[in-house]
Amino acid sequence: xxxxxxxxxxxxxxxxxxxxxxxxxxxxxxxxxxxxxxxxxxxxxxxxxxxxxxxxxxxxxxxxxxxxxxxxxxxxxxxxxxxxxxxxxxxxxxxxxxxxxxxxxxxxxxxxxxxxxxxxxxxxxxxxxxxxxxxxxxxxxxxxxxxxxxxxxxxxxxxxxxxxxxxxxxxxxxxxxxxxxxxxxxxxxxxxxxxxxxxxxxxxxxxxxxxxxxxxxxxxxxxxxxxxxxxxxxxxxxxxxxxxxxxxxxxxxxxxxxxxxxxxxxxxxxxxxxxxxxxxxxxxxxxxxxxxxxxxxxxxxxx
Amino acid sequence: xxxxxxxxxxxxxxxxxxxxxxxxxxxxxxxxxxxxxxxxxxxxxxxxxxxxxxxxxxxxxxxxxxxxxxxxxxxxxxxxxxxxxxxxxxxxxxxxxxxxxxxxxxxxxxxxxxxxxxxxxxxxxxxxxxxxxxxxxxxxxxx
Amino acid sequence: xxxxxxxxxxxxxxxxxxxxxxxxxxxxxxxxxxxxxxxxxxxxxxxxxxxxxxxxxxxxxxxxxxxxxxxxxxxxxxxxxxxxxxxxxxxxxxxxxxxxxxxxxxxxxxxxxxxxxxxxxxxxxxxxxxxxxxxxxxxxxxxxxxxxxxxxxxxxxxxxxxxxxxxxxxxxxxxxxxxxxxxxxxxxxxxxxxxxxxxxxxxxxxxxxxxxxxxxxxxxxxxxxxxxxxxxxxxxxxxxxxxxxxxxxxxxxxxxxxxxxxxxxxxxxxxxxxxxxxxxxxxxxxxxxxxxxxxxxxxxxxxxxxxxxxxxxxxxxxxxxxxxxxxxxxxxxxxxxxxxxxxxxxxxxxxxxxxxxxxxxxxxxxxxxxxxxxxxxxxxxxxxxxxxxxxxxxxxxxxxxxxxxxxxxxxxxxxxxxxxxxxxxxxxxxxxxxxxxxxxxxxxxxxxxxxxxxxxxxxxxxxxxxxxxxxxxxxxxxxxxxxxxxxxxxxxxxxxxxxxxxxxxxxxxxxxxxxxxxxxxxxx
Numbered sequence: 007x008x009x010x011x012x013x014x015x016x017x018x019x020x021x022x023x024x025x026x027x028x029x030x031x032x033x034x035x036x037x038x039x040x041x042x043x044x045x046x047x048x049x050x051x052x053x054x055x056x057x058x059x060x061x062x063x064x065x066x067x068x069x070x071x072x073x074x075x076x077x078x079x080x081x082x083x084x085x086x087x088x089x090x091x092x093x094x095x096x097x098x099x100x101x102x103x104x105x106x107x108x109x110x111x112x113x114x115x116x117x118x119x120x121x122x123x124x125x126x127x128x129x130x131x132x133x134x135x136x137x138x139x140x141x142x143x144x145x146x147x148x149x150x151x152x153x154x155x156x157x158x159x160x161x162x163x164x165x166x167x168x169x170x171x172x173x174x175x176x177x178x179x180x181x182x183x184x185x186x187x188x189x190x191x192x193x194x195x196x197x198x199x200x201x202x203x204x205x206x207x208x209x210x211x212x213x214x215x216x217x218x219x220x221x222x223x224x225x226x227x228x229x230x231x232x233x234x235x236x237x238x239x240x241x242x243x244x245x246x247x248x249x250x251x252x253x254x255x256x257x258x259x260x261x262x263x264x265x266x267x268x269x270x271x272x273x274x275x276x277x278x279x280x281x282x283x284x285x286x287x288x289x290x291x292x293x294x295x296x297x298x299x300x301x302x303x304x305x306x307x308x309x
Numbered sequence: 310x311x312x313x314x315x316x317x318x319x320x321x322x323x324x325x326x327x328x329x330x331x332x333x334x335x336x337x338x339x340x341x342x343x344x345x346x347x348x349x350x351x352x353x354x355x356x357x358x359x360x361x362x363x364x365x366x367x368x369x370x371x372x373x374x375x376x377x378x379x380x381x382x383x384x385x386x387x388x389x390x391x392x393x394x395x396x397x398x399x400x401x402x403x404x405x406x407x408x409x410x411x412x413x414x415x416x417x418x419x420x421x422x423x424x425x426x427x428x429x430x431x432x433x434x435x436x437x438x439x440x441x442x443x444x445x446x447x448x449x450x451x452x
Numbered sequence: 453x454x455x456x457x458x459x460x461x462x463x464x465x466x467x468x469x470x471x472x473x474x475x476x477x478x479x480x481x482x483x484x485x486x487x488x489x490x491x492x493x494x495x496x497x498x499x500x501x502x503x504x505x506x507x508x509x510x511x512x513x514x515x516x517x518x519x520x521x522x523x524x525x526x527x528x529x530x531x532x533x534x535x536x537x538x539x540x541x542x543x544x545x546x547x548x549x550x551x552x553x554x555x556x557x558x559x560x561x562x563x564x565x566x567x568x569x570x571x572x573x574x575x576x577x578x579x580x581x582x583x584x585x586x587x588x589x590x591x592x593x594x595x596x597x598x599x600x601x602x603x604x605x606x607x608x609x610x611x612x613x614x615x616x617x618x619x620x621x622x623x624x625x626x627x628x629x630x631x632x633x634x635x636x637x638x639x640x641x642x643x644x645x646x647x648x649x650x651x652x653x654x655x656x657x658x659x660x661x662x663x664x665x666x667x668x669x670x671x672x673x674x675x676x677x678x679x680x681x682x683x684x685x686x687x688x689x690x691x692x693x694x695x696x697x698x699x700x701x702x703x704x705x706x707x708x709x710x711x712x713x714x715x716x717x718x719x720x721x722x723x724x725x726x727x728x729x730x731x732x733x734x735x736x737x738x739x740x741x742x743x744x745x746x747x748x749x750x751x752x753x754x755x756x757x758x759x760x761x762x763x764x765x766x767x768x769x770x771x772x773x774x775x776x777x778x779x780x781x782x783x784x785x786x787x788x789x790x791x792x793x794x795x796x797x798x799x800x801x802x803x804x805x806x807x808x809x810x811x812x813x814x815x816x817x818x819x820x821x822x823x824x825x826x827x828x829x830x831x832x833x834x835x836x837x838x839x840x841x842x843x844x845x846x847x848x849x850x851x852x853x854x855x856x857x858x859x860x861x862x863x864x865x866x867x868x869x870x871x872x873x874x875x876x877x878x879x880x881x882x883x884x885x886x887x888x889x890x891x892x893x894x895x896x897x898x899x900x901x902x903x904x905x906x907x908x909x910x911x912x913x914x915x916x917x918x919x920x921x922x923x924x925x926x927x928x929x930x931x932x933x934x935x936x937x938x939x940x941x942x943x944x945x946x947x948x949x950x951x952x953x954x955x956x957x958x959x960x961x962x963x964x965x966x967x968x969x970x971x972x973x974x975x976x
Contacts, residue, residue: 062771064975065976066976083776084775094772102699181356182353292316
């Protein structure tokens with residue numbers, strides 16, 4: 007199914023959101039193509055949840071525009087929400103409902119609900135239908151929420167911090183659900199997380215938010231192609247930070263330094279050699295390293 | 310076939326998959342005509358994005374290690390063995406390099422190192438087994 | 453010399469004695485301090501407080517008993533936390549249930565009863581007018597509380613049934629036999645019942661079993677259908693949401709108003725008790741008229757709570773449902789209206805019973821009129837129906853105090869209620885039924901204007917379709933005509949049209965204001 011003319015399931019354009027004078031989102035633009043797993047990473051208070059709330063229509067765009075599945079989630083909440091499987095960060099499910107009630111209740115809202123599939127998922131997740139949700143463990147509550155988000159096979163799965171505070175088993179269930187969703191029917195997944203290892207595992211594309219601003223947006227491949235980690239050794243310890251303009255982030259003291267570079271690896275190599283450094287190691291940078299380098303970099307710019 | 314991923318290592322996951330499958334083929338645990346798991350199955354087993362697995366399989370196909378047949382699956386190709394030789398060489402070279410670096414850091418002379426290697430090989434009684442290991446390889450080159 | 457190994461029952465008794473003994477000792481410390489200060493001030497004669505002696509006696513005793521009871525019921529468990537349970541550590545002890553429960557139960561109650569006896573002596577010492585009933589009531593309360601706390605997870609509510617019926621039978625027997633000291637006999641009965649229920653409950657808990665009968669709450673749910681699980685798939689999202697709101701807020705309205713009613717009666721009743729010998733300035737008979745109003749006031753207090761819960765969705769799961777905002781609002785309105793429609797007749801019945809049982813002056817007048825053939829059943833109903841409907845409107849308006857963004861409307865409707873209902877009821881047979889209509893017309897005018905403005909805004913912002921306005925207008929017109937018909941049968945007055953219109957506006961106002969409120973909450 008083609009969601010929009012542009013083929014983007016989510017299209018956010020120059021979105022800015024202020025709470026008082028503080029900008030929670032500052033001129034954010036991103037596009038999520040159909041059939042991809044999109045990871046949104048950022049620290050606490052980076053604006054991830056604010057962005058997700060815009061996608062759900064819970065926040066109205068102050069400036070800029072938000073389109074989800076080709077619709078404005080504020081003007082057409084029913085059209086958007088009935089095609090989005092959403093798992094909230096707080097898993098605020100009604101605790102007084104039994105699991106069975108919860109499924110029956112959720113079913114009423116989605117014409118595409120597949121009761122058989124829901125039952126299969128319930129069995130796989132090991133949820134007892136007669137248990138009240140407030141009696142479920144944290145992981146089970148997350149699974150109950152995930153179940154309701156998956157059972158109508160939504161074209162877009164929107165997960166806000168799906169695995170925060172969960173045990174490895176529940177986390178794996180969530181990741182598997184993400185993979186099944188895209189592997190099976192080519193549907194789209196958008197998830198926010200601060201567990202970078204997970205994002206690295208499953209995401210095609212990644213956006214990094216820091217203090218409301220997008221500091222990186224692109225495919226995982228781009229990220230790995232353009233970011234490198236270097237171990238540098240200087241013959242004598244440079245005074246202060248070594249002067250390497252190509253480095254996103256430099257760490258170390260004395261003679262040994264670690265750098266994360268952006269852009270062409272050969273250019274940085276030349277730069278480093280010109281600065282008098284000996285390159286003792288070179289490898290790709292992991293998402294976590296890139297994230298820390300980026301966020302650290304942005305923080306420095308802030309000052 | 311079991312693969313182990315280290316998502317935080319900085320090496321892209323598809324590269325890790327390619328390397329490990331190369332390793333499996335080079336070590337002879339998969340031989341010509343063996344079928345690799347489907348993209349979906351491997352993605353679910355490793356809990357990684359299916360696109361990543363697809364990308365790795367494309368890379369392997371490009372290297373000529375596997376052939377992908379429309380609608381039936383991915384198989385280890387016959388051209389695997391000559392490449393397996395170089396791959397094996399590459400893997401061992403890396404390990405020897407690491408060993409040499411460590412030896413230098415610990416002030417081990419080259420001679421002491423070779424002596425140690427001989428001694429360990431005798432102690433572990435590996436020489437006989439190494440001979441045995443070559444056999445499937447020779448079988449490969451005949452095929 | 454090897455020390456002798458303790459018998460496990462001795463060990464248990466010793467531990468329990470230590471726990472409750474220290475609670476009682478602490479409470480006795482409070483008692484002694486309090487009584488000492490009051491006794492000294494009485495002895496020195498330098499105080500104008502005539503009650504100092506009573507404070508040293510009854511006051512200190514009651515206070516310290518209360519402290520001991522609360523501390524014993526919500527005592528520290530093994531982990532040093534506040535625990536409202538039969539200590540899980542005791543439950544796991546390798547001891548048979550009968551000696552376990554007997555030991556813990558009798559050591560605890562024994563300590564408290566001893567403490568009560570000391571208190572009684574102190575009370576008697578300071579003042580001669582000692583009435584042990586007060587202490588008996590406290591001990592009964594303690595026994596009931598402890599039983600509930602100990603058995604709630606094993607008997608799943610059956611203790612309410614068993615305990616309630618035991619109490620009812622006991623009370624009936626006592627009243628029937630006219631025993632000389634009913635309270636003491638009641639204490640003995642409750643003591644026995646508490647022990648048996650605790651024993652049964654803990655035995656079930658230890659076996660990880662549950663009483664097979666359904667909980668009273670579940671029976672209630674089955675009758676009202678408010679809290680039941682859905683038996684069939686919902687027709688659509690709106691039906692599911694109505695069920696959701698009914699279970700969340702509708703059920704709460706019934707529960708809260710019932711609780712408030714009970715609390716109100718208890719307060720009034722203990723007021724009666726304290727005022728038994730007219731020691732306090734207020735007159736015993738003067739507040740008796742309040743009895744029939746307790747259920748209504750409870751409903752009025754419960755309404756804003758249930759309404760606030762219904763409207764406090766935050767960014768919670770409700771807004772994530774693919775449902776139009778006006779349907780979300782409709783679901784809340786339907787659920788609350790249904791709950792009100794169940795709660796109001798219940799309150800009316802309880803009110804009628806209360807006014808009969810409390811022998812109010814109103815009841816006497818009414819009975820007199822009835823006996824003289826001045827009013828018939830229809831007249832009687834009409835006499836009660838007016839206040840009841842006004843009460844319904846007031847409760848309805850109070851539910852949405854939150855969405856109206858100002859308590860003003862709620863206060864206005866409460867004002868209407870007081871002017872039109874309480875004053876009129878106090879001045880029974882007053883021709884000016886609605887009190888001073890000139891005063892009442894100001895809030896009524898405000899209500900009508902506000903309603904018009906909210907509907908205008910709702911229609912303009914597209915939250916409500918035009919049809920909603922037509923329905924609202926029809927309801928307003930209908931209620932105006934109904935009030936006119938009802939009041940006009942007594943005496944024609946154009947003011948009643950005005951009142952009817954205001955009532956209609958209060959009825960339909962939430963339709964617009966809740967929709968607008970939710971719209972704003974949903975898309976911040």
